Amino acid sequence: MIHAVLIFNTSGIPRLTKFYTPLHQSSQTLIQKIFSLISIRPAGLCNFLDAPELEAFLGPKDGSDERWRVVYRNYATLYFVFVVDGAESELGILDLIQVFVEGLDRHFENVCELDLVFHFDEAHHILAEIIQGGLVLETNGDEISNSVKLASKARRNSFASANPLSLGSGAGPRSGSLQTPLGWLTDKLAGVATR
Numbered sequence: 087m088i089h090a091v092l093i094f095n096t097s098g099i100p101r102l103t104k105f106y107t108p109l110h111q112s113s114q115t116l117i118q119k120i121f122s123l124i125s126i127r128p129a130g131l132c133n134f135l136d137a138p139e140l141e142a143f144l145g146p147k148d149g150s151d152e153r154w155r156v157v158y159r160n161y162a163t164l165y166f167v168f169v170v171d172g173a174e175s176e177l178g179i180l181d182l183i184q185v186f187v188e189g190l191d192r193h194f195e196n197v198c199e200l201d202l203v204f205h206f207d208e209a210h211h212i213l214a215e216i217i218q219g220g221l222v223l224e225t226n227g228d229e230i231s232n233s234v235k236l237a238s239k240a241r242r243n244s245f246a247s248a249n250p251l252s253l254g255s256g257a258g259p260r261s262g263s264l265q266t267p268l269g270w271l272t273d274k275l276a277g278v279a280t281r
Contacts, residue, residue, distance in 0.1 A: 087220045090169040101202040106220035116143040134176040
């Protein structure tokens, strides 16, 4: 099971956090602990490690000798980190990180740290299309991208139909009879000019 998904920069500042199991201590201290484990590792080492230090944050594992595992990838200035248990394959999680990054890249067109800061809701939505409740739902990049695009379009249409001050061609059911303030003013000025 996936217990946490974290994205933080090379300074250890979290940009996205999602926990699928309850924490026994502060999430900030957990993020600092994981960052301290990962940041000191040389680039030549593998991208996963056993982390018995996390038992204080996530609780002891029910299995006899199972340990918490941290699986991560470093892309430019961001660390993508998954905290998993022994039921997950480390190589499968590395592939899942790649799917997540590709989904972010498709949506944001070459994702960067600022995209995660200013569009955190969309980043969480992409993650929710891939993982729910700590279990993997979808790994097909096309399906993830299509679902995110449909949800984004629905959100824009909902905003345009519910907001009478939104400019542009509304796509909602009320948009045909609803006139924007700019359109009203233009009609009034055009009517004055013809008199």
